[in-house]
Structure formats: C-alpha cells, structure tokens
Amino acid sequence: MPSLGIAIVRQYERGVVFRLGQVRNVREPGLRLMIPLVDRMRKVSMRTVTMPVPSQQIITRDNVSIGVAAVAYFRRVDPVKSIVEIENVQAAVNQIAQTTVRNVVGRSLLDQVLTDTESLNESIKQILDKITRQWGVFVQLVELKDIELPPTMQRAMARQAEAEREKRAKIIAAEGEALSAGRLAEAADVIAAHPIALQLRNLQVLGEIAVEHNSTIIFPTQLLSSIDALTHFMEQQRAQVTSPPIPAQPSVATTASPR
Numbered sequence: 001m002p003s004l005g006i007a008i009v010r011q012y013e014r015g016v017v018f019r020l021g022q023v024r025n026v027r028e029p030g031l032r033l034m035i036p037l038v039d040r041m042r043k044v045s046m047r048t049v050t051m052p053v054p055s056q057q058i059i060t061r062d063n064v065s066i067g068v069a070a071v072a073y074f075r076r077v078d079p080v081k082s083i084v085e086i087e088n089v090q091a092a093v094n095q096i097a098q099t100t101v102r103n104v105v106g107r108s109l110l111d112q113v114l115t116d117t118e119s120l121n122e123s124i125k126q127i128l129d130k131i132t133r134q135w136g137v138f139v140q141l142v143e144l145k146d147i148e149l150p151p152t153m154q155r156a157m158a159r160q161a162e163a164e165r166e167k168r169a170k171i172i173a174a175e176g177e178a179l180s181a182g183r184l185a186e187a188a189d190v191i192a193a194h195p196i197a198l199q200l201r202n203l204q205v206l207g208e209i210a211v212e213h214n215s216t217i218i219f220p221t222q223l224l225s226s227i228d229a230l231t232h233f234m235e236q237q238r239a240q241v242t243s244p245p246i247p248a249q250p251s252v253a254t255t256a257s258p259r
Contacts, residue, residue, distance in 0.1 A: 005036040014079040015041045026079055044079035048140060049090065053097045055146060064110045067148035070124070072097050073141040074132065081136030089135055093128070097142070100127045105144075110153075117144050 008031055009015040015027035018040045027041065034041060055069035074093055076082045082089050104124050105113055113120065121142050129139040149157070191197050 005034045005039070007032045007034060007041045009041075009043065012047045013043045013045055015043050016079050016083055017041050023080055023084065042083055044076055044082055046076055046079070048073055048075040051090065051094055051097070053094070053101055055148065056098060056102060058102050058105045060105065060110045060113060061107055062109050064153060065150060066105075066110070066113070067146070068101060068105050068113075068144060069146040070097070070101050070142060070144050072128065072139060074128075074137050074139045076136055077138045078136030081134070086135045089137055092135065093132060093137060093139075096131055097124075097128060100124050100131075101142075101144070113144075113147060120144060 007015060007027070009027050009029045011029045013029065015032060017024040017027055017034060019035070019038055024039065032041070051072045051074065053070040053072060055067045057065055058068050059065050072093065076089065086092050101124055104120055104127070108120060121144060125139055125142040128142060132139055191201075
C-alpha cells in the first residue's frame with residue numbers, strides 16, 4: 001500500500017513522510033495519499049510506554065551497597081525528532097534512565113533513599129526529561145519500585161527499630177509513673193488533712209479482699225488500734241449530736257461601794 005501512494009494512519013500514530021530522503025511533513029490519523037515511489041512514510045506511536053529499569057547495585061553516599069530497580073513512563077511528543085535525532089528511542093531512554101538512577105541514588109544517604117523516595121523520583125524525572133527533550137520524548141513519571149538491602153543491614157535496621165520501640169515504651173512508662181506519683185502526693189495531702197480517710201480506705205481494701213471466699217484476712221495490731229480509734233471517734237461524734245446544748249448563764253454586774 002505505501003508503494004501505491006496510500007497509507008492508513010491509526011488514531012494513536014503519526015506518519016512522518018520522507019520525500020526523496022527529506023522530511024516532507026507529518027500526517028495526522030486517517031487515510032493519507034502520497035506520491036508513489038517518491039514518498040516514504042514512517043509511523044510513530046504516540047502512546048505512553050512503560051519501561052522497566054532493571055535492578056542494579058548502587059553504593060550510596062554512606063557506603064552501603066543496595067540493589068535498586070525502577071520503572072519509567074514516557075511518550076513521544078515530536079515524531080520528527082524521535083526519528084531524525086536518534087536511532088532507537090526506547091533503548092536510549094532505557095540506558096540514560098539506568099545511569100540517572102545510579103547517579104542520583106549514589107549521591108544520597110541510605111535513610112534518604114528509604115524515606116524520601118518522592119524527592120528522588122522527582123529529581124530523576126527532571127534529569128531524564130531535560131535530556132530526552134532533544135529526542136522529542138516527554139518523561140511523565142519515574143518511580144523507584146524495589147530497593148534490596150544486604151542481610152546485615154536488614155538485621156541492623158531491625159535492631160534499631162526494636163531499640164526505638166523499647167525507648168518509647170520506657171518513656172511512656174516513666175510518664176505514667178510521674179502522673180501516678182503526682183496523684184499519690186495529692187492523696188497523701190488529703191489523708192494528712194483527714195486522718196479518718198486512711199481508716200476508711202483500709203476498710204474498703206478489706207471489703208474487696210473479703211469478696212474472695214478462699215482468702216484469710218489477718219488484722220495487724222496497727223489496724224486493730226486504728227479500728228478502735230475509729231470507733232472512739234464515732235462515739236464522740238454521736239455524743240456531740242445527742243447531748244443538749246448548755247444554756248448560757250446571765251451575767252451579774254458588780255458595783256464598788258463608796259467609802
């Protein structure tokens with residue numbers, strides 16, 4: 001069909017027409033006519049290409065060897081440049097992507113590679129897009145998808161994470177002890193102001209212990225004396241309530257006799 005001067009360009013393609021070896025124009029999708037034996041058409045796909053970047057060993061800035069794999073998404077935006085400026089666009093993008101990933105990751109620390117991948121992805125994308133623009137290619141996205149750590153580093157990071165969790169647990173326990181000590185100090189102030197509160201608390205504890213029928217309660221001497229003191233206090237309060245008030249005696253004024 002191209003030799004007869006007829007070509008069909010699909011919706012996702014663009015046709016670059018060469019007339020006697022020179023670029024004539026770019027044909028849009030549809031049925032296109034050309035001069036037989038003079039024009040030649042090369043079709044360029046404008047769809048987004050998913051290109052995996054194979055894993056490669058990279059030494060980070062803190063001298064840790066890791067394996068990094070990525071994936072890149074790009075598409076051709078200028079069909080003429082993608083044919084004239086370079087021989088194989090996909091192979092070129094693949095090679096420059098591997099080199100850029102190695103350079104960017106090699107200039108970063110391991111912690112940055114593990115925690116700040118978004119900024120690394122953006123840096124790799126900007127570098128690739130700047131280089132591939134001259135080939136008529138636009139890089140849409142680059143993502144680091146797999147990071148392999150050596151076994152020794154994995155064990156060290158596991159120990160670090162465990163130590164961090166233990167640190168947080170101890171801090172939380174210490175904060176709980178501080179709050180508990182503050183509440184106990186407040187309770188001690190209340191008991192010091194009202195000694196009877198301690199006796200009531202002792203009776204409450206005994207009542208809680210007595211719920212279990214298989215327990216034996218031993219009353220210490222101090223507790224017995226406390227109970228006696230509580231009983232004496234209650235009797236005093238009861239006597240004050242039941243005894244009538246003593247009427248006040250009238251005062252008698254005295255005068256001195258003259259001599």
